[in-house]
Amino acid sequence: MSLLFRGPNSEIVPAEVEHAWSERHGLIGFFTSVDHKRVGMRYIATSFFFFFVAGLLALVMRVQLAKPDAGVVGPEVFNQLFTMHGTTMIFLFNTPVLAGFGNYLLPLMIGARDVAFPRLNAFSYWIFLFAGIFIYISFVVGKAPDGGWFAYVPLSDKAYSPGINMDFWGLGVIFVGISTTVGAVNFVVTVFKMRAPGIAVNQLPIFVWSLVGMAFMIIFAVPVLTVAAGLLEADRLFGTAFYVPGRGGSVLLYQHLFWFWGHPEVYILFLPATGMVSAIIPVFSRQRLAGYIWVASSLVAVAFISFGVWVHHMFATGVPAAAMGVFSAASLIIVIPSGIQYFAWIGTMWEGRPRLEPPMLFALGFLVIFLLGGISGVMVSSMPFDWQATDTYFVVAHFHYVLNGAVVFPIFGALYFWLPKMTGKMLSARLGRWSFWIMLIGFNVSFFPMHILGLRGMPRRIFTYHPGLGWDWLNMVASIGGGVFGLGTGITLFNIFWSRKHGAEAGDDPWGGDTLEWATSSPPPDNNFTAVPIVSSRHPLWDQDPLPRGVSGPAPETESQGLLGAERRQTPVTAGLDALSETSSTVPVPTAVPFVLALGIAFVFVGLLVSAKLVMGIGIVAGMAGLTRWAWRTEVDRP
Amino acid sequence: MRVLPTPGSPATGRISSRPHGYWGMVMMIATEAAVFLGLLSAYFFLRASSKEWPQGGILPPELSRISVFTVILLGSSVPMFWAEHAIRRGRVHQLRIALLISFLMGLAFVINQGIEFSTLPFKASDNAYASLFFVITGLHGLHLVIGLLMSVVVQAKAAAGWFDEDRHLTVTVFGMYWHFVDVVWIVVFSSLYLSEHIR
Numbered sequence: 001m002s003l004l005f006r007g008p009n010s011e012i013v014p015a016e017v018e019h020a021w022s023e024r025h026g027l028i029g030f031f032t033s034v035d036h037k038r039v040g041m042r043y044i045a046t047s048f049f050f051f052f053v054a055g056l057l058a059l060v061m062r063v064q065l066a067k068p069d070a071g072v073v074g075p076e077v078f079n080q081l082f083t084m085h086g087t088t089m090i091f092l093f094n095t096p097v098l099a100g101f102g103n104y105l106l107p108l109m110i111g112a113r114d115v116a117f118p119r120l121n122a123f124s125y126w127i128f129l130f131a132g133i134f135i136y137i138s139f140v141v142g143k144a145p146d147g148g149w150f151a152y153v154p155l156s157d158k159a160y161s162p163g164i165n166m167d168f169w170g171l172g173v174i175f176v177g178i179s180t181t182v183g184a185v186n187f188v189v190t191v192f193k194m195r196a197p198g199i200a201v202n203q204l205p206i207f208v209w210s211l212v213g214m215a216f217m218i219i220f221a222v223p224v225l226t227v228a229a230g231l232l233e234a235d236r237l238f239g240t241a242f243y244v245p246g247r248g249g250s251v252l253l254y255q256h257l258f259w260f261w262g263h264p265e266v267y268i269l270f271l272p273a274t275g276m277v278s279a280i281i282p283v284f285s286r287q288r289l290a291g292y293i294w295v296a297s298s299l300v301a302v303a304f305i306s307f308g309v310w311v312h313h314m315f316a317t318g319v320p321a322a323a324m325g326v327f328s329a330a331s332l333i334i335v336i337p338s339g340i341q342y343f344a345w346i347g348t349m350w351e352g353r354p355r356l357e358p359p360m361l362f363a364l365g366f367l368v369i370f371l372l373g374g375i376s377g378v379m380v381s382s383m384p385f386d387w388q389a390t391d392t393y394f395v396v397a398h399f400h401y402v403l404n405g406a407v408v409f410p411i412f413g414a415l416y417f418w419l420p421k422m423t424g425k426m427l428s429a430r431l432g433r434w435s436f437w438i439m440l441i442g443f444n445v446s447f448f449p450m451h452i453l454g455l456r457g458m459p460r461r462i463f464t465y466h467p468g469l470g471w472d473w474l475n476m477v478a479s480i481g482g483g484v485f486g487l488g489t490g491i492t493l494f495n496i497f498w499s500r501k502h503g504a505e506a507g508d509d510p511w512g513g514d515t516l517e518w519a520t521s522s523p524p525p526d527n528n529f530t531a532v533p534i535v536s537s538r539h540p541l542w543d544q545d546p547l548p549r550g551v552s553g554p555a556p557e558t559e560s561q562g563l564l565g566a567e568r569r570q571t572p573v574t575a576g577l578d579a580l581s582e583t584s585s586t587v588p589v590p591t592a593v594p595f596v597l598a599l600g601i602a603f604v605f606v607g608l609l610v611s612a613k614l615v616m617g618i619g620i621v622a623g624m625a626g627l628t629r630w631a632w633r634t635e636v637d638r639p
Numbered sequence: 640m641r642v643l644p645t646p647g648s649p650a651t652g653r654i655s656s657r658p659h660g661y662w663g664m665v666m667m668i669a670t671e672a673a674v675f676l677g678l679l680s681a682y683f684f685l686r687a688s689s690k691e692w693p694q695g696g697i698l699p700p701e702l703s704r705i706s707v708f709t710v711i712l713l714g715s716s717v718p719m720f721w722a723e724h725a726i727r728r729g730r731v732h733q734l735r736i737a738l739l740i741s742f743l744m745g746l747a748f749v750i751n752q753g754i755e756f757s758t759l760p761f762k763a764s765d766n767a768y769a770s771l772f773f774v775i776t777g778l779h780g781l782h783l784v785i786g787l788l789m790s791v792v793v794q795a796k797a798a799a800g801w802f803d804e805d806r807h808l809t810v811t812v813f814g815m816y817w818h819f820v821d822v823v824w825i826v827v828f829s830s831l832y833l834s835e836h837i838r
Binding site: 250628 | 673
């Protein structure tokens with residue numbers, strides 16, 4: 001038993017605590033920081049950079065396709081544009097931006113002072129950054145990947161893509177996969193071990209549930225992508241025969257491996273987006289989420305079923321009919337947990353009194369778009385329809401409704417919702433409303449006509465088309481819509497910069513939120529919580545007012561909970577489903593080792609790309625030195 | 640100030656609790672296992688869709704010599720168990736001996752694999768079977784080499800006196816990795832060596 005005191009929510013950080021958690025300033029601080037908040041902000045900023053770059057690539061494509069027989073870009077450049085647009089959005093925006101929000105919010109939501117492995121966290125960011133630079137160097141040297149974002153063999157084989165282009169892709173996705181995987185390991189262990197005392201699993205915020213589901217999918221899916229791309233690169237670089245039918249290989253093998261990752265990946269992106277919606281809707285409805293257990297169970301169910309639907313990407317490849325039937329059925333079944341969540345959101349709003357602030361608007365926009373994307377998803381999951389629609393703009397429309405609409409809208413909502421917590425400044429609600437409506441209109445004007453284009457037979461990935469095929473005006477409409485959508489996103493980008501100077505002070509809890517991130521200052525101090533919250537509710541800020549805080553006791557399991565623990569850079573470790581106090585762990589001090597290790601790995605990949613043994617050698621030596629240093633001090637990592 | 644009891648008493652002794660490093664290694668092992676499962680799925684996929692196996696007139700791998708070294712590799716888990724047992728009682732000297740024995744056993748396996756690779760009558764680029772054989776056994780070998788490098792670091796830490804009965808997470812986590820690499824070999828050996836002799 002330990003002592004608690006009830007105190008104010010805003011953090012009062014004594015000088016000793018501030019000193020213990022302070023980081024080096026300037027350049028050294030930049031390369032040595034392991035704070036989850038700085039890592040999370042970097043993730044979000046970097047991935048939004050890639051979002052706007054990939055958006056510009058899409059706009060160039062839409063300009064080219066606006067009119068028949070246009071000559072803005074040639075076929076070679078067009079191939080590079082759509083390959084890099086897809087690759088960037090999947091690998092360098094959607095996945096990492098969700099990891100960024102997770103990084104920033106997860107420890108705050110569970111009342112921890114950092115993640116389980118802060119150095120691994122910094123490492124995962126550096127890998128992501130270097131992988132992004134690695135993939136984008138291809139543009140600088142004019143040899144961007146051009147075989148489509150899923151790089152089907154034999155087109156992506158050395159025989160048909162002889163240039164270095166696809167090597168950037170193959171090595172790049174393996175490279176960025178390292179970042180995703182170690183990030184997922186970190187999320188899982190953080191949620192297992194670092195919850196503040198009392199946060200039982202049935203009291204975890206739904207967003208945390210969605211991150212755990214995402215992390216488990218990553219742990220089992222991303223390695224298979226590594227295998228798919230690794231064997232492709234082995235074929236390309238070392239002349240092996242995995243995907244070469246003439247030497248006993250199989251092109252279908254690649255598709256199986258790729259989509260075994262590829263479909264869970266859809267849910268890796270989608271699950272945290274729904275988690276964001278489940279965080280936003282209750283706060284702006286002033287109402288507890290309806291069917292908490294159902295929603296949490298649905299997230300777990302989706303994570304499982306997502307591994308059993310991959311063949312629906314391969315209906316047109318001649319897979320045996322019985323197998324296709326099974327995968328078609330599984331694809332229909334996965335609609336059910338998504339539907340449960342949908343009704344939970346509707347029920348929450350029905351019971352509550354919705355306030356139409358910008359985060360809520362984006363959540364509502366998500367509901368509309370996800371409904372349409374879900375309906376076209378049910379359509380393409382049935383084989384007879386899929387055979388008509390495959391490789392047409394109908395599919396393009398469908399996956400932009402689910403991956404752009406149903407993921408980007410929640411991310412923008414999350415930005416309006418949580419950025420005030422991260423910066424301490426409110427975004428302009430007026431600009432937010434403008435941004436939302438312009439994005440919603442632009443999105444539908446751009447992507448809805450693509451359904452019709454697909455039904456009228458327009459294949460995807462063509463760089464131009466002749467007039468008179470019935471595609472002309474629809475393409476023009478889609479292009480105009482694309483421009484409008486781009487404008488809407490640009491308003492939010494402007495809003496972010498505007499708010500840094502002119503935004504109103506956010507205060508600790510600008511929205512009347514229910515979860516623990518609103519129980520600390522905006523932005524939170526380096527140590528997050530001076531005294532760790534003691535939680536006994538799903539909605540601690542609504543039910544436990546004022547929020548009880550821990551006091552440092554003499555025993556190892558309680559010494560970290562109060563001021564004394566904060567002074568010693570400690571954070572509580574809990575065990576079991578009910579998060580009972582177990583012990584205290586020390587948060588590592590800032591270090592450059594993760595940066596060095598990531599740089600070493602970057603050298604290895606560059607060496608593989610240009611077949612330079614010396615570069616690889618330097619990378620291996622640097623990596624080994626970094627790892628040894630890392631492993632050397634595990635036992636005594638105290639400041 | 641109002642005094643309240645902490646929800647739930649301390650968990651010590653009631654719940655088998657493991658440190659972060661343990662769970663981190665469990666997750667890394669899970670994701671590594673998925674890599675090998677992906678590769679072995681590729682192996683069985685190609686084998687099932689191939690008319691002859693091994694392809695291109697290659698003979699199934701010879702068993703007697705690799706069986707000896709399989710016993711050596713799997714046997715290296717025994718001194719590793721000893722190492723973990725010893726350090727839990729604070730016996731650093733025994734720990735060092737045990738780590739060295741398992742290191743030498745693993746090293747023997749890697750050297751044998753290197754010799755085998757150089758004497759095989761086929762190259763990785765000959766056909767898909769050859770590619771699979773080299774990549775799967777090679778990736779396992781790479782994991783073992785990494786394990787050997789880790790062993791060097793752990794042995795150096797043991798020599799430098801970092802470990803005692805309370806602080807030895809590095810040994811535990813390294814031991815988990817070592818056992819994992821051994822278990823993977825059971826699956827690889829069964830698939831790539833034993834199963835090809837079943838007719």
